[in-house]
Structures are given as structure tokens and as C-alpha cells.
Amino acid sequence: MNRRTFFLGTALTTLLPPLPVLAAPTPATLYKNPQCSCCEGYAAYLRQNGFTVDVKPTNDLAEISENAGVPAKYQGCHTMFVGNYVVDGHVPVEVVRKLLSERPPIAGITLPGMPTGSPGMTGPKTQKFVIYAVTKDGKAPTVYATV
Known part of the structure; x- marks a missing residue:
């Protein structure tokens, strides 16, 4: 390497701001009824917002939700697993991100x-959307967010 190249590289490194690090997409698995098309729309919405979504059609959706801690009357039309959490229904991405950051x-x-x-x-x-927090210990769901 000659001096000119070295000094040019050093100058560029010190004068230019660092490039932002692109965040890796957040992986998620979404279980849905095979006949439901709105779930595909939700998966597309998540993909547009930085998630990689593996969609798995199933006829056991209620059982999957219940086993994850979502009581029957609080279930949505699909169940997603992301970052060791269950996200049931059409939850807005900003609330999913809040969940993943607050842990x-x-x-x-x-x-x-x-x-x-x-x-x-x-x-x-x-209307406002009321998103509930659920547990696996049988406690009643509580309001997590309203958007």
C-alpha cells in the first residue's frame, strides 16, 4: 500500500460518519387456518416491517393458542411466535416491537x-385496539397496550 492510499483511507475513515448497521430481520413463525387470507396480509405487513415470517397452515389453531397461554375468548385468527413470546391476532408492529424490547x-x-x-x-x-398481556399460569389477561 502506498502513502497516498493510506492517507486517503485514513482521511475518509475519520471524516465520514459511520454507516448505520442494518438490523437483521426478526424471525417469526405464524400459524393460521388454511382458509384464512387475512393472515397472509398480516404476514406481508410484518415482512414490510423487518420480520421474516414462516407461515404454517394448521387446523389446530385454537389448541396452539391455548397451549401458549391465550384463553379462548382472547384469541385472534392466527398465532405467531416471536422472540420467545406468543402474539395472537392482528397486533400492530409497534406493539410487537415494544414487547420484544421490554421483555x-x-x-x-x-x-x-x-x-x-x-x-x-x-x-x-x-376503534382503539386493546392488546392484552397473557400468562401461562391461568391469571386473567391484563391490558398491555391501547393503540
Whole structure:
């Protein structure tokens, strides 16, 4: 290496700001009813927001959700596992990121049902979404976030 190349490289290294490190995509596995298309919309939404999503059709969705700690009346139309948590239903990505950054001692979160205007669902949002925290010890779900 000659002096010119060395000095040019040194100058560029000290004068230019560091390049941002691109975060690796967050892996997730989403279980869905084989006939449900809104779940594919939710998976696409997650992919657009930095997740890699492995979609697995199943006819055992209620059992998967229940085994993960989501009571029947709080279940959504699909169940996702991400970062050692369960995320049930059409939970907005900012709430999923909040869960993954805060790392609370819960089994996961759920947005019950299929609310209009939620990620992956059609139509305008007509109400606030209440996302619940669930545990595996049988305690009643509590409000985790409202968006």
C-alpha cells in the first residue's frame, strides 16, 4: 500500500460518519387456518416491517393458542411466535416491537378477534385496539397496550 492510499483511507475513515448497521430481520413463525387470507396480509405487513415470517397452515389453531397461554375468548385468527413470546391476532408492529424490547415476564400478547382496520384486515380503523398481556399460569389477561 502506498502513502497516498493510506492517507486517503485514513482521511475518509475519520471524516465520514459511520454507516448505520442494518438490523437483521426478526424471525417469526405464524400459524393460521388454511382458509384464512387475512393472515397472509398480516404476514406481508410484518415482512414490510423487518420480520421474516414462516407461515404454517394448521387446523389446530385454537389448541396452539391455548397451549401458549391465550384463553379462548382472547384469541385472534392466527398465532405467531416471536422472540420467545406468543402474539395472537392482528397486533400492530409497534406493539410487537415494544414487547420484544421490554421483555416483560408474560407469555405474550393478543388482539382478540379480527378488528376492522387492524394490520392485515380491510376497512378503516373504527376503534382503539386493546392488546392484552397473557400468562401461562391461568391469571386473567391484563391490558398491555391501547393503540
